[in-house]
Amino acid sequence: MFARTNNSMTFLTIVCVFFCFFLSPVTLRLKSIKNIQKITKSMKMVSAAKYSRAERSLKSARVYGTSAMALYEKAEIKAPEDKNKHVIIGVSSDRGLCGAIHSSVAKAIKSEIAKLSGAGKEVMIVNVGDKLRGLLYRTHGKHILINCKEVGRKPPTFTDASVIATELLDSGYEFDQGSIIYNRFRSVISYKTDEKPLFSIDTVASSENMGIYDDIDADVLRNYQEFALVNIIYFGMKESTTSEQSARMTAMDGASKNASEIIEKLTMTFNRTRQAVITKELIEIISGAAAL
Numbered sequence: 001m002f003a004r005t006n007n008s009m010t011f012l013t014i015v016c017v018f019f020c021f022f023l024s025p026v027t028l029r030l031k032s033i034k035n036i037q038k039i040t041k042s043m044k045m046v047s048a049a050k051y052s053r054a055e056r057s058l059k060s061a062r063v064y065g066t067s068a069m070a071l072y073e074k075a076e077i078k079a080p081e082d083k084n085k086h087v088i089i090g091v092s093s094d095r096g097l098c099g100a101i102h103s104s105v106a107k108a109i110k111s112e113i114a115k116l117s118g119a120g121k122e123v124m125i126v127n128v129g130d131k132l133r134g135l136l137y138r139t140h141g142k143h144i145l146i147n148c149k150e151v152g153r154k155p156p157t158f159t160d161a162s163v164i165a166t167e168l169l170d171s172g173y174e175f176d177q178g179s180i181i182y183n184r185f186r187s188v189i190s191y192k193t194d195e196k197p198l199f200s201i202d203t204v205a206s207s208e209n210m211g212i213y214d215d216i217d218a219d220v221l222r223n224y225q226e227f228a229l230v231n232i233i234y235f236g237m238k239e240s241t242t243s244e245q246s247a248r249m250t251a252m253d254g255a256s257k258n259a260s261e262i263i264e265k266l267t268m269t270f271n272r273t274r275q276a277v278i279t280k281e282l283i284e285i286i287s288g289a290a291a292l
Helices: 002-075 101-118 130-143 158-169 201-205 208-212 218-291
Strands: 085-091 122-128 144-148 177-187 190-199
Touching (some): 002 190, 085 101, 085 158, 085 218, 101 190, 122 218, 144 158, 158 218, 190 218
Parallel strands (some): 085 122, 085 177
16 A cells, blocks of 8 residues: 555656656747747738738829839930939838848849949938848948838828938939839739839939920929929838738748647647656556566
8 A cells, every 4th residue: 555655656756857847848838839829820910901901002102103204214314324423212111020021122232232333333322111221231331321210110101202202302412313122012922122213303304305395494393303203212112011011921921830830749749758758657657566
């Protein structure tokens, strides 16, 4: 009787020690991954709702962009080779967890800076979004002209684009030409880093093909150029926002699936280890009792 009681106590003690020292880390990791999975699933749902709204508003925003760039295409405007001041507007946001959305824009900007600097041109950057600033500040900090924060928390508006355009025009940097680099939305699982040209008022006014348009004085052209700049920025921000939300939705879906796989493997490891230890101790107790 006493032997059986001691064996039972020994078995319970061993099991308790095993759970404390061997399975406790696995349990904590399982709990941690399950909590992470809850977060990623919630973020996927939020991104899906934001993506749906962004895609609907993108259709009207594309009209702004294509209409603004129509003049450049029809008039075949090109900056003279002797013009050296160039500006790049990079569009990202303040929020991450969306794959390579921001790094792809930063990579394109770095490549463009290297090409233009090699040609002897002066290049300045307007960062739309704090993530882009973080990616460029260490290596290309001297090229940064303006940093725009608080981007991506809410859907971009025409007013936001107007503020960015005003900051650029009032910065004192008189660029001759430039470009806007953004992520163009293609589908839920696909986007492409794209680039559209920008031109200063003087560059447009001095273009040879502008003579085909009658009765365009300096004030009208200036107003149009300012309005076109806002339209193009607004278009780029809308494209980037839609791409960002779709990329975040895809990234969170992948993270949730990976978490499910890890949870399944850890649960299997936990159960197998627990069963093996319990079986081993039961065999030892039964063998000891049989020997007595």
